[in-house]
Amino acid sequence: MTTTIVLDCDPGIDDALAIAFAHGHPGVELAGITTVAGNVGLARTTRNALSVADFVGATTVPVAAGCATPLLRPALDASSVHGETGLGGAVLPDSARGPEGEHAVDFLIRTLGAAPGEITLVATGPLTNIAMAVRREPRLTEWARDFVIMGGSAGRGNMTPAAEYNIWADPEAAAIVFDAGWTVRMIGLDVTLRALATPPIRERMGTLGRLGATLLLPSLAEYHDLPDPAVHDVCAVVSVAVPEVFGYTAASVAVETTGRLTSGMTVTEFNPATLPNASVATDIDVNRFWDMVLRTYQALADTLG
Ligand code: RIB
Ligand code: CA
Numbered sequence: 645m646t647t648t649i650v651l652d653c654d655p656g657i658d659d660a661l662a663i664a665f666a667h668g669h670p671g672v673e674l675a676g677i678t679t680v681a682g683n684v685g686l687a688r689t690t691r692n693a694l695s696v697a698d699f700v701g702a703t704t705v706p707v708a709a710g711c712a713t714p715l716l717r718p719a720l721d722a723s724s725v726h727g728e729t730g731l732g733g734a735v736l737p738d739s740a741r742g743p744e745g746e747h748a749v750d751f752l753i754r755t756l757g758a759a760p761g762e763i764t765l766v767a768t769g770p771l772t773n774i775a776m777a778v779r780r781e782p783r784l785t786e787w788a789r790d791f792v793i794m795g796g797s798a799g800r801g802n803m804t805p806a807a808e809y810n811i812w813a814d815p816e817a818a819a820i821v822f823d824a825g826w827t828v829r830m831i832g833l834d835v836t837l838r839a840l841a842t843p844p845i846r847e848r849m850g851t852l853g854r855l856g857a858t859l860l861l862p863s864l865a866e867y868h869d870l871p872d873p874a875v876h877d878v879c880a881v882v883s884v885a886v887p888e889v890f891g892y893t894a895a896s897v898a899v900e901t902t903g904r905l906t907s908g909m910t911v912t913e914f915n916p917a918t919l920p921n922a923s924v925a926t927d928i929d930v931n932r933f934w935d936m937v938l939r940t941y942q943a944l945a946d947t948l949g
Pocket of ligand 2 (some may be wrong): 653654655656658659682683768769877
């Protein structure tokens, strides 16, 4: 069975690896990419999405550019982690094609509205585009087959002790998204910090031809995230391809937007008195995760030479 997705992202090293996985996995059909400012500015996230999509062979997947700043706050990038280009040490040619003429928000509404219940929306960056889309067209929450994010944490953050970057970058957008009425499948740091590209994993990536040599290894080599880089965003797409790689717990999640020290915190209540608005990933089968990711990258590498 194939699941059609639209990926809203801020490439970004792990976003780039998520695009590669989405295009490479036979159970995922990548119908579109929308970009948002986050790890680096919108011009670069859009350029990177086009370059990565073309490099992995997703040359006909439309890319639509979205919001260049958060809803209320100034744009604060993560170039210290992802590098000035946003792709670490990976150098890819510019795409010969440009982004769609349509804004990402309009692309999301039109694409999901044309196929209600058929497309899973995946977001791996700040939630600015998603918030604008659900405000412009509240039926988006019904049209999405599922809604999956890489973001948040039931425990500690990575930008502050309380907040994970994607939520921290635009907490007002995240609050709108979590309160929109759909169930958010939250793939947060609770599991993504266990999806580490360790030296043995990177050694296996080194056997993957051009995919490994031009994208995977050079990008990860300059990913100033952790001693062993966490491929956070790949987890969100893996959760679509093979949901059972993760364990999930229903929860009520609220986003802190005013706390001086806690802004961007996803306050997670696993014993909600009210109906849960989220399915939070609380466990990961790490061996199965990497076995499947590397098999997918191997199949993709075989097409790239
Ligand atoms: O906290 C990790 C998230 O922030 C990932 O999506 C990474 O790409 C950055 O955007
Ligand atoms: Ca990201």
